[in-house]
Amino acid sequence: MSLPHSNLQGLKGQNRIRLLGIAFSAFFAAITIQLGQLTLLHHAAPANPELADHEPRQPRPDIVDRNNVIMATDISVSSLYADPRKIIDVDEAVELLTANIPDLDAKSLREKLTQPGRAFVWLKRQVGPDERDAIYNLGIPGVGFVEERKRVYPLGRLAAHTVGYVDVDTKGIAGVEKFLDDQGALYTASLNEPETHSTAPAQLAMDIRVQQAVTDEVAKAVVKFKAKSGGGIIMNVETGEILALASLPDFNPNAEDKHLTSDQQNKLTSGVYELGSVIKAVTFAMALDYGTANLNSHFSTGAPLQIGKFRIHDLHTHAEQSMEEVFTNSSNIGTAKMALAVGLDNHMEFLRRVGLLDRLVTEVPESAKPLLPRHWSKLASATAAFGHGFAVQPLQGLSVIADMINGGIAVPPTFLKRSKEEAQALAHQIVKPETSATMRYLFRANVQKGTGEFADVIGYRVGGKTGTAEKVVHGRYVKDKVLSSFIGAFPMDHPRYAILVMLDEPQAAPETHGFTTAGWNAVPTASNIIARVAPMLGVEPQFSAEDLAKLAKQAKTAKKEG
Amino acid sequence: MVKLANAFLVVSVLIAAFFLYSLEHKTRGLERDIAKAEKSIIDEREKIKLLGAEWASLTRPDRIQKLAEEQLKLQTLTAQQIVPLAEIGAKVPQTPPLKLEAQNADEIGKMLESLQ
Numbered sequence: 001m002s003l004p005h006s007n008l009q010g011l012k013g014q015n016r017i018r019l020l021g022i023a024f025s026a027f028f029a030a031i032t033i034q035l036g037q038l039t040l041l042h043h044a045a046p047a048n049p050e051l052a053d054h055e056p057r058q059p060r061p062d063i064v065d066r067n068n069v070i071m072a073t074d075i076s077v078s079s080l081y082a083d084p085r086k087i088i089d090v091d092e093a094v095e096l097l098t099a100n101i102p103d104l105d106a107k108s109l110r111e112k113l114t115q116p117g118r119a120f121v122w123l124k125r126q127v128g129p130d131e132r133d134a135i136y137n138l139g140i141p142g143v144g145f146v147e148e149r150k151r152v153y154p155l156g157r158l159a160a161h162t163v164g165y166v167d168v169d170t171k172g173i174a175g176v177e178k179f180l181d182d183q184g185a186l187y188t189a190s191l192n193e194p195e196t197h198s199t200a201p202a203q204l205a206m207d208i209r210v211q212q213a214v215t216d217e218v219a220k221a222v223v224k225f226k227a228k229s230g231g232g233i234i235m236n237v238e239t240g241e242i243l244a245l246a247s248l249p250d251f252n253p254n255a256e257d258k259h260l261t262s263d264q265q266n267k268l269t270s271g272v273y274e275l276g277s278v279i280k281a282v283t284f285a286m287a288l289d290y291g292t293a294n295l296n297s298h299f300s301t302g303a304p305l306q307i308g309k310f311r312i313h314d315l316h317t318h319a320e321q322s323m324e325e326v327f328t329n330s331s332n333i334g335t336a337k338m339a340l341a342v343g344l345d346n347h348m349e350f351l352r353r354v355g356l357l358d359r360l361v362t363e364v365p366e367s368a369k370p371l372l373p374r375h376w377s378k379l380a381s382a383t384a385a386f387g388h389g390f391a392v393q394p395l396q397g398l399s400v401i402a403d404m405i406n407g408g409i410a411v412p413p414t415f416l417k418r419s420k421e422e423a424q425a426l427a428h429q430i431v432k433p434e435t436s437a438t439m440r441y442l443f444r445a446n447v448q449k450g451t452g453e454f455a456d457v458i459g460y461r462v463g464g465k466t467g468t469a470e471k472v473v474h475g476r477y478v479k480d481k482v483l484s485s486f487i488g489a490f491p492m493d494h495p496r497y498a499i500l501v502m503l504d505e506p507q508a509a510p511e512t513h514g515f516t517t518a519g520w521n522a523v524p525t526a527s528n529i530i531a532r533v534a535p536m537l538g539v540e541p542q543f544s545a546e547d548l549a550k551l552a553k554q555a556k557t558a559k560k561e562g
Numbered sequence: 563m564v565k566l567a568n569a570f571l572v573v574s575v576l577i578a579a580f581f582l583y584s585l586e587h588k589t590r591g592l593e594r595d596i597a598k599a600e601k602s603i604i605d606e607r608e609k610i611k612l613l614g615a616e617w618a619s620l621t622r623p624d625r626i627q628k629l630a631e632e633q634l635k636l637q638t639l640t641a642q643q644i645v646p647l648a649e650i651g652a653k654v655p656q657t658p659p660l661k662l663e664a665q666n667a668d669e670i671g672k673m674l675e676s677l678q
Contacts, residue, residue: 070618076608154618212623459641531638541641551642 060151060170061180061191062201063163065208066243066417070201071163072153072177074170078132078145080123084113086142093140097123100134125168126150151177153253159211161266162204162245162364162415165253175266176204176415179363187416203417205241210234213532215246218501221525222248225506225516231268232529233395233500237402237489239423240411242362243497243537245269245395268502270366272391276469277330277451277518278487279387279397284327284442285404286350287338288435295438297323299334307379312336327442328450330466332386339385340378347381353430354403355410360396363415368393387469394485394502401465401487402498405443408436444492448546454523455488457530458551459541464488464499464526466518471505481505484518486526491539501526 063072080101087093090113098106101124112121125148127135132145151166164175172181180188180202191200214232222230234244251264265271287293302319305312314331326334339347351357359369371391373380383389399413408431411423443463446452451466467485470477485502489495501522512520534541543551619625630636645653 069621070614073611073615073618075612075615152615154615155622156619156624158622158624209623212627216624216627457641459644531640534641535639535644540646541644543641 059149059199060166061188061199063176064201064203065159065206065211066203066241067207068201068203069155069208071155071159071204071206071208072151074149075152077126077148077150078129079125079148080127080132080135081144081146082113082121082123083142083144084115084118084121087113088141090114093143096138096140097135097143100138101127101131155208156254157250157252158208158215159206159245160250160253161247161268162206162242163253164364165258174366175364176202178365182365204415205236205239205243205417206245206415207243207536209536210533211244211246213536214244214529215248215250217525217528217532218246218248220528221501221503221506221521225503225509225512225521227503227506227521229263229267229504230525231394231500231502232525233268233398233498234529234533235398235402235413235498235500237406237495237498238411239418239420240399240402240413240426241418242395242413242415244533245415266364266366267504268394268500269360269362269364270368270393272368272371272393273483273485273502274387274389274391274469274472275394275397275485275487276387276467276483277332278401278465278467278485279390280327280330280335280385281401281404281439281443281465281487282351282354282356283335283339283385284323285354285431285435285439286342286347288438289350289431290342290346292341293323293338295323295441299323299326299331299337301326301331301333301337305333305336305382307382310379312382324442324445327465328446330451335386336382339381344376344378344381347384348376351384354400356390356392356396356400360393360399360413362395362413370396387467394500398487398498398500402489402495403430404439405436405463405489405492405495405498407433440492440495443488447488447492451517451519452486452488452523454519455486455527455530457490457527457534458547459543460530460534460539461491461493461542462488462527462530463490463492463495464523466523468517468519480516482516484516484522486518486522488526490530490534491542496539497533497537499526499529501529 060074062070062074064070082093090110093113094106094110097109098104104124109123112123115121123143127145135143136145149170151170153160153163153165155163160175162175164172164177164179166172166177172178187202188199191202193200214234218230218232221227229248231247232244233242233246235242245266245268247266247268249264251258251260267273284293298320299322300320301314302317304314312332314329314333316329318325318329318331321329321331321334323334325331326338342350348357356370357372359367361367370393373384373389380389395413399411403410408429409427410430411427440463443465444461445463446466447456447462447464452462452464455462455464464486465488467483467487469483469485470479471481471483472478473481483502483504484506485500487498487500489498503518503522503525506516506521508514508516509521
């Protein structure tokens with residue numbers, strides 16, 4: 001035992017310990033610094049691609065109307081599934097399940113549960129909460145629930161054509177729902193709020209109160225005139241927003257099996273119709289815009305117009321009519337002459353300019369292409385002038401006429417809410433403002449003393465044009481099957497809203513004195529709609545001296561009868 | 563001296579370990595609370611959605627119209643009944659046309675009184 005030796009050893013050991021100590025301190029210091037950096041300095045967590053994959057899927061946006069009333073939303077429901085491999089007693093399971101869910105079929109259920117080698121089979125999608133609790137309490141092994149999203153439409157049939165619907169896997173099938181899935185992908189993405197994993201609702205231009213008024217009045221008219229179908233639209237002429245669109249018969253988007261017939265489709269966008277005399281308004285705007293006719297022009301309409309083998313007739317013959325009279329009497333001869341004065345090429349060019357030759361595309365994907373005359377001849381031009389031989393979507397007809405009276409500015413119609421500024425960015429002038437002013441005068445005159453007389457809702461300055469188009473059956477025009485329509489706007493001194501009412505094959509009712517022309521069915525319907533919706537839309541009533549005289553007269557007769 | 567230092571270190575390690583453990587325990591508890599709160603937020607959101615859908619369904623205009631037609635005697639508003647703000651003074655009658663209290667027919671007023 002020698003002390004120096006052990007001292008030396010101790011010294012050696014102390015050195016080693018020191019070295020170790022330094023190494024440890026360095027190590028811990030490194031950890032501390034790293035820890036400090038991570039926790040104190042980098043507050044934002046670095047983006048982790050692995051985590052991003054597990055983020056919940058962005059939910060499907062709700063659809064709301066312009067006043068935030070929910071039109072379509074997702075609710076959570078449970079779907080019942082089974083794992084056949086895990087089921088111990090199939091007979092017991094079948095018995096218990098069919099006892100608790102009456103609409104399950106025992107035979108097919110047994111088949112499902114005895115499939116060998118399958119690990120997953122749906123038993124019933126979208127089970128109600130009561131049934132779910134009951135099955136939970138049974139505790140059958142191998143049977144479970146998956147939370148699923150179900151799309152519901154709280155408003156039911158109301159506005160079903162616009163909103164559309166989804167299939168059982170919540171994929172859009174029709175209407176705006178389909179738009180959200182395909183062309184509108186960018187739009188849908190813009191609604192996402194990644195911070196909260198939520199989605200802002202898609203806001204429609206629709207006002208459900210207006211929609212209800214339109215649907216209700218059109219439905220009443222369809223019953224009253226025993227029409228095959230009917231439709232109504234209200235559109236804002238400044239922004240192109242469609243506030244209401246009703247096509248009857250409609251359907252219930254909440255029904256599981258819809259089995260839509262062709263009658264139930266949206267006729268206002270997916271069907272094309274010869275709108276008849278309503279289209280005369282376009283011809284008038286054309287003649288005014290090219291300067292080939294003005295309010296002082298007169299047309300001799302005494303004799304039928306002969307073009308080749310064909311003759312164009314009027315319903316009521318007048319020897320000579322001013323431009324205003326041609327409009328208010330809805331003279332085919334006068335209108336055809338006006339189109340011929342403009343010329344074939346100019347007529348075609350004008351139709352292209354206002355957009356009647358192209359398919360109108362909106363957010364609602366069901367849209368039809370216009371049907372145009374195959375050969376653009378003198379006869380085709382003359383008949384197209386009063387709406388024969390070319391068919392368009394009713395919505396397209398309304399949109400074009402709205403453009404003629406809103407100052408001559410083309411605004412593409414939309415089902416989504418749009419501000420005035422957004423509309424202005426999309427708009428462009430298609431006819432001169434003076435043309436538009438004359439058109440407004442003609443529309444108002446037609447309601448004051450022409451075919452649209454029954455549309456005059458006193459105070460709201462309604463203007464409009466009627467159309468009664470004979471329908472083509474087997475390539476021939478049939479007299480007793482007509483499509484009657486009314487396109488108008490109010491208030492006519494500064495139009496804000498355009499309206500379309502369409503009735504397919506209306507029959508004469510007692511109060512129409514045997515007539516099936518639009519003036520007796522579509523026009524009164526439009527009048528009822530305007531009386532209901534104008535106050536909702538904030539259209540301020542104004543009365544002219546004539547209106548007041550008319551009101552006084554009405555009050556007098558009412559007093560006498562009362 | 564070394565012994566004292568070692569003892570001090572051992573004690574501080576124990577204290578640190580205990581502190582760390584309790585901190586972790588607390589953190590776990592808080593995490594559980596957060597998860598619970600998040601779940602209940604989701605549940606509440608679901609409930610709000612369900613109630614929103616129910617509200618929209620119950621207040622849908624066709625249903626309200628039907629109820630109003632059955633229960634109330636209302637007519638469509640005509641343009642003549644709308645009075646601009648400037649003319650409202652001229653349209654207010656001097657004496658109210660109906661004095662409900664006088665006729666002892668103010669049922670809503672009675673209901674309100676009974677509530678108070």
